[in-house]
Amino acid sequence: ETGVTQTPRHLVMGMTNKKSLKCEQHLGHNAMYWYKQSAKKPLELMFVYNFKEQTENNSVPSRFSPECPNSSHLFLHLHTLQPEDSALYLCASSQDLGPYTEAFFGQGTRLTVV
Amino acid sequence: AQSVTQPDIHITVSEGASLELRCNYSYGATPYLFWYVQSPGQGLQLLLKYFSGDTLVQGIKGFEAEFKRSQSSFNLRKPSVHWSDAAEYFCAVGAMGSGNTGKLIFGQGTTLQVKP
Numbered sequence: 660e661t662g663v664t665q666t667p668r669h670l671v672m673g674m675t676n677k678k679s680l681k682c683e684q685h686l687g688h689n690a691m692y693w694y695k696q697s698a699k700k701p702l703e704l705m706f707v708y709n710f711k712e713q714t715e716n717n718s719v720p721s722r723f724s725p726e727c728p729n730s731s732h733l734f735l736h737l738h739t740l741q742p743e744d745s746a747l748y749l750c751a752s753s754q755d756l757g758p759y760t761e762a763f764f765g766q767g768t769r770l771t772v773v
Numbered sequence: 774a775q776s777v778t779q780p781d782i783h784i785t786v787s788e789g790a791s792l793e794l795r796c797n798y799s800y801g802a803t804p805y806l807f808w809y810v811q812s813p814g815q816g817l818q819l820l821l822k823y824f825s826g827d828t829l830v831q832g833i834k835g836f837e838a839e840f841k842r843s844q845s846s847f848n849l850r851k852p853s854v855h856w857s858d859a860a861e862y863f864c865a866v867g868a869m870g871s872g873n874t875g876k877l878i879f880g881q882g883t884t885l886q887v888k889p
Contacts, residue, residue: 663816701777702863702879715876749816758867759805759824762877764816 662686665750665765672740673773680735680768682750688763690756691733693725696747696767708733709756740772775800775868779880786854787888794849794883796864805867806847807877808838812860820862823847834858859887 663684672678684691693705707715708727722744724736733750747769751762776799786792798804805824809817821832828840838849847864864880 665816699782699881701881702877704876707876751817758876759822760867761807761819761822762817764809764818766814766816 663750663752663763663765665748665768667768668766669769669771671771671773672737674740674742676740677736677738679737680748680750680770682733682735682765684731684733684750684752684763686752686754686763688752688754689730690753690760691727691730692751692753692762693733693735694749694751694764696749698746702749705735707756714756737770740770742772745770745772775866775878777864777866777878777880779862779864779883781883782881783884783886785886785888788856789853792849792851792854792858792885794862794864794885796847796849796880797845798847798864798866799845800866800868804847806838806840807865807867808832808836808847808849809863809865809879810834810860811863811882817863820849854885854887856887856889859885861885 690709695703706725726734747767749767750765753760753762778797807822808820823840861882865877
């Protein structure tokens with residue numbers, strides 16, 4: 660149990676579908692993150708939220724739309740995705756945004772776009 | 774630019790043998806360095822971290838890592854590998870991102886296979 664829970668664990672969606680990924684953390688952290696993990700590539704930071712406010716958008720296409728209603732929940736809304744968006748999407752949280760801060764990761768959502 | 778390089782994509786060792794996974798970083802200031810492990814179907818778990826002080830740091834599961842500033846390296850070691858250590862290992866550097874917020878920059882990862 661890592662304290663960061665992601666649902667669903669697996670998702671298959673067509674390119675015209677709309678779906679959402681959910682992340683919840685029970686650690687009392689203030690910062691939350693979305694990462695994309697593709698095969699043979701380093702983890703890519705997508706979005707950062709601190710106290711519900713977005714602090715970083717790493718040039719992510721608009722077909723990915725994050726939402727952070729409170730410090731414990733983070734969503735990633737998906738629409739009109741492309742096959743190359745198939746990847747493992749990891750959510751993480753940390754106490755704050757310092758570069759020294761340990762991040763705690765969820766188990767990820769394995770997304771397949773068909 | 775800040776970057777992390779893990780030169781070995783895949784390593785195979787025999788159970789009981791020693792292990793060293795390499796990590797090199799590029800970062801102008803004093804780095805905050807991390808090693809994470811990812812078991813199949815799981816998220817990432819922190820093994821150890823280095824911020825300052827003693828350059829040899831101990832982590833969980835019997836792992837240690839040594840920070841060498843002159844070589845810009847932070848290699849992970851374990852004296853005797855167990856079959857359960859088979860996983861993917863990620864080195865990361867904590868850096869300042871846009872808006873002065875911290876972020877982790879990850880290497881590509883090293884997949885460790887353990888032979889019985």
